[in-house]
Amino acid sequence: MSSQPQRSDLVAKLTRPVARPLAATYRWVDERMGISDLTHQLLYEAVPRRGAWAYSLGSATLIIIVLQIVTGMFLLWTYVPSTTEAWESLNYIEHYDEFAAIVRGMHLWGAYVLLVIIGLHMIRTFVSGSYKKPRELNWIVGVILFLLVLGLGITGAMLPWDQAAYWTAQVVTHVVDYVPLLGNWLQDILRGGPQMGPETLTRFFAIHIWLLPALLVPLVGLHLILLRRHGEHGSWVNYEGVESETEEARAERMADAEYPYPAIPSDPGYAVPVDIGDFFPSQVFKDSLVSFALVLLVFIMAVVVGAPLERAANPAALNYVPTPEWFFLPLDQLLIQFPQAWMIPVGVFVLPGIGTTLLILVPFLDRSPEREPWRRPEVMVPALFAVLFLIFEALLAVNRLFNL
Numbered sequence: 001m002s003s004q005p006q007r008s009d010l011v012a013k014l015t016r017p018v019a020r021p022l023a024a025t026y027r028w029v030d031e032r033m034g035i036s037d038l039t040h041q042l043l044y045e046a047v048p049r050r051g052a053w054a055y056s057l058g059s060a061t062l063i064i065i066v067l068q069i070v071t072g073m074f075l076l077w078t079y080v081p082s083t084t085e086a087w088e089s090l091n092y093i094e095h096y097d098e099f100a101a102i103v104r105g106m107h108l109w110g111a112y113v114l115l116v117i118i119g120l121h122m123i124r125t126f127v128s129g130s131y132k133k134p135r136e137l138n139w140i141v142g143v144i145l146f147l148l149v150l151g152l153g154i155t156g157a158m159l160p161w162d163q164a165a166y167w168t169a170q171v172v173t174h175v176v177d178y179v180p181l182l183g184n185w186l187q188d189i190l191r192g193g194p195q196m197g198p199e200t201l202t203r204f205f206a207i208h209i210w211l212l213p214a215l216l217v218p219l220v221g222l223h224l225i226l227l228r229r230h231g232e233h234g235s236w237v238n239y240e241g242v243e244s245e246t247e248e249a250r251a252e253r254m255a256d257a258e259y260p261y262p263a264i265p266s267d268p269g270y271a272v273p274v275d276i277g278d279f280f281p282s283q284v285f286k287d288s289l290v291s292f293a294l295v296l297l298v299f300i301m302a303v304v305v306g307a308p309l310e311r312a313a314n315p316a317a318l319n320y321v322p323t324p325e326w327f328f329l330p331l332d333q334l335l336i337q338f339p340q341a342w343m344i345p346v347g348v349f350v351l352p353g354i355g356t357t358l359l360i361l362v363p364f365l366d367r368s369p370e371r372e373p374w375r376r377p378e379v380m381v382p383a384l385f386a387v388l389f390l391i392f393e394a395l396l397a398v399n400r401l402f403n404l
């Protein structure tokens with residue numbers, strides 16, 4: 001017993017020469033930058049308590065995007081964006097650089113996991129009616145983020161410049177030609193000329209590593225600023241009984257609300273969740289656990305399966321049939337179901353265009369204050385059909401491509 005204080009005295013004495021200057025440096029920086037205030041603000045905002053695991057999907061999306069940026073930067077150490085050396089540089093990684101091969105695997109599997117998680121995050125916010133007043137704009141920013149991530153997925157798939165990448169680039173730049181009025185011009189911009197060539201890879205590389213990230217990063221920032229401004233809506237379980245609440249009870253809840261609530265302008269009763277807690281430690285713990293499990297999954301997939309690399313691109317191999325990335329399978333199937341003349345205009349532009357427009361308009365189409373999913377069949381049923389339709393189309397495509 002008596003040795004305890006002596007030991008801690010000794011530790012304090014030994015660490016003092018390092019701890020004191022460190023603490024003084026931190027105080028100096030903090031006085032100038034306000035790190036402590038900021039950390040306090042970030043950690044102690046109010047969040048809804050019920051259904052908290054479901055709200056970890058947003059931060060998991062964020063963490064995997066950071067993972068993509070970090071692994072992408074590491075890849076740039078070795079990857080050479082030229083049609084003569086891109087494949088060579090990745091082939092070198094696969095055979096001689098174990099660390100870089102794992103990083104490459106993590107970048108690929110990170111992209112796959114990201115697409116699944118962003119999809120689940122979207123479904124979660126849709127089901128809980130989080131797109132309603134005052135969060136309409138945040139939903140729209142979310143839809144744009146989703147499109148940017150899809151864009152990163154498809155442009156990334158062209159970078160290895162193996163057979164799959166080359167023929168994917170062919171298909172994508174061919175389809176672009178059908179854009180009304182601007183098609184030819186857009187195709188020339190993407191290809192770097194009328195035909196595919198060395199500049200095509202340089203262009204897709206530029207789009208992948210700076211153009212799309214330069215749009216993605218500030219928009220993620222805007223998404224988070226809007227989230228902070230209105231507070232987490234959470235889900236309907238946090239607003240049980242609000243309809244039968246008396247005016248006094250509601251006014252009391254509004255008056256007792258902690259920052260960032262009350263969310264304004266909200267439908268009556270939905271400005272403050274009934275049961276709130278601090279973001280730290282409970283929600284932070286759940287968010288960290290989910291994100292850690294996903295990063296671990298990405299790492300395991302990178303080690304066990306890795307990223308494939310087909311033969312180097314061969315423009316003369318005209319009988320090569322490219323298999324689309326799994327997240328484009330529904331679109332690929334949709335395409336072949338139309339007669340030749342309609343295939344690209346309707347399959348690539350009209351239907352996906354209508355789908356995207358409807359997605360953006362969701363907050364304006366469903367304006368009722370109702371948040372419980374089973375009391376909103378007019379939006380839940382069409383959405384369920386849309387998801388089932390996409391899954392069905394993807395299964396048909398798998399069956400067609402792999403003869404299952």
Ligand code: HEM
Pocket residue numbers: 054055056057058059061062065118121122125128130131135138139140141142143145146220223227231232233234235
């Ligand atoms: C780059 C991709 C994205 C990132 C990093 C991101 C991040 C986040 C985070 C951290 C939250 C708070 C925690 C949570 O509710 O899960 C959130 C909330 C939200 N996100 Fe996203 N998100 C992304 C994409 C999307 C997409 C694709 C949509 C829908 C189309 C969307 C719609 C929303 C909405 C409506 C909220 C408010 C939820 C609420 O208050 O209940 N987000 N997002």
Ligand code: HEM
Pocket residue numbers: 065068069071072073075076079090104107108110111114149152153154155156157158159160208209213307308
């Ligand atoms: C959400 C963000 C991102 C997604 C979804 C994404 C997705 C992808 C995908 C699917 C590939 C193809 C992997 C393969 O088949 O080997 C790829 C390749 C690549 N990405 Fe990204 N990426 C993202 C961000 C970035 C960033 C920010 C950088 C650069 C800082 C980057 C650099 C690269 C490089 C150099 C390659 C070629 C190497 C290779 O193919 O293995 N990526 N990306």
